[in-house]
Structures are given as C-alpha cells and as structure tokens.
Amino acid sequence: MRPFSMTPDLVTEIPAIDQQHSELFNLANEVVDVADRQLDPELFRLTLSFLVGYTVYHFAAEEAVMAVVGYDGRGYHASVHARLRAEVADIVARVQQQGPCEESKADIVLLLEDWIMLHVREADRALARFVRAQAIDVKTLTLPTIASLKSCGAVPADFDDRFVGGLAGLRREQS
Numbered sequence: 516m517r518p519f520s521m522t523p524d525l526v527t528e529i530p531a532i533d534q535q536h537s538e539l540f541n542l543a544n545e546v547v548d549v550a551d552r553q554l555d556p557e558l559f560r561l562t563l564s565f566l567v568g569y570t571v572y573h574f575a576a577e578e579a580v581m582a583v584v585g586y587d588g589r590g591y592h593a594s595v596h597a598r599l600r601a602e603v604a605d606i607v608a609r610v611q612q613q614g615p616c617e618e619s620k621a622d623i624v625l626l627l628e629d630w631i632m633l634h635v636r637e638a639d640r641a642l643a644r645f646v647r648a649q650a651i652d653v654k655t656l657t658l659p660t661i662a663s664l665k666s667c668g669a670v671p672a673d674f675d676d677r678f679v680g681g682l683a684g685l686r687r688e689q690s
Contacts, residue, residue: 527643575669576658
C-alpha cells in the first residue's frame with residue numbers, strides 16, 4: 516500500500532512545488548515500506564535521514580520563493596516549517612536511540628499525514644494562490660537548487676542528495 520500520493524486536493528498548480536511534493540510522498544512511502552517490511556535497521560535510518568534532508572531542502576526552497584515573490588503569509592508559513600522540522604528532529608532522535616519500531620513508524624506516518632493534510636492543502640495552496648494572483652508564470656517558476664541552498668546555509672552541507680529521484684540506489688548500496 517502506498518498511503519501518500521498526489522491527489523487533486525494536494526495539487527498547488529505550481530509544477531516545481533508539485534514535483535517536490537511528489538518526491539516527498541515517494542520518499543515517505545519508502546520509509547513506511549522499509550519499516551513495514553522490517554528490513555535492515557540501518558536502511559530504515561538512511562531512508563528516514565534522506566527524507567528529513569529532502570524535507571529541509573523543500574522547506575528552504577519554498578521559503579526562498581516566498582521571499583522572492585513577497586508573500587505576505589511568509590512568517591506564518593515559515594513558522595509551520597520550523598514546527599515540522601522540530602517534530603521530525605524529535606522522531607529522528609528517538610529512532611537513533613531505539614531503532615525502528617512500531618511506535619516510531621506510527622509517529623512518522625502521523626506526522627506525514629498531518630503535514631500532507633494540513634500543510635500542503637492549506638499553507639502551500641495559499642502560497643500558490645498568492646503566486647498566481649501576482650501574475651507570475653507558475654510554469655516557469657523555478658525553485659533554488661540543493662547546491663545553492665547548501666552554499667547559503669539553508670540546507671545542511673552534509674545533506675546527501677545522490678538519491679533524489681528515488682531510493683533504489685540507496686537500497687543497492689546497502690546490499
């Protein structure tokens with residue numbers, strides 16, 4: 516079962532943001548899949564770590580767009596990102612201490628469902644409405660690259676982005 520997918524109510528109609536959301540949902544499904552199948556605990560930690568890193572990147576990219584377009588809801592939106600980053604950090608710390616377990620998997624699923632249901636449907640779609648109201652061509656709107664956000668410190672320098680686009684390479688590396 517793939518619990519996280521792009522449904523019409525999650526589409527922002529900004530292709531660059533929707534692509535990143537789709538990537539996040541795929542990564543979330545990978546984390547849940549690894550946990551469900553009780554694969555190697557190290558693989559679980561790596562997939563979770565990658566999801567967390569990509570989420571940090573995504574939030575930083577959105578915040579950069581908000582700054583460029585002068586989004587009036589930027590402060591609130593960024594505070595939601597900060598809260599979600601803190602919750603994720605707590606879960607990751609527990610996983611590092613306890614290893615993958617049903618409790619940590621449930622925490623991850625609940626957080627992702629909360630993020631998808633509330634953040635994307637409400638905050639990200641509000642940002643998208645603002646961008647479209649500014650007559651910005653959303654089809655050509657680009658998000659900052661991982662490298663550019665690393666260089667300004669918005670994304671940790673140690674974020675390993677080799678697996679953007681899928682974790683198949685990570686699974687092969689662990690075999």
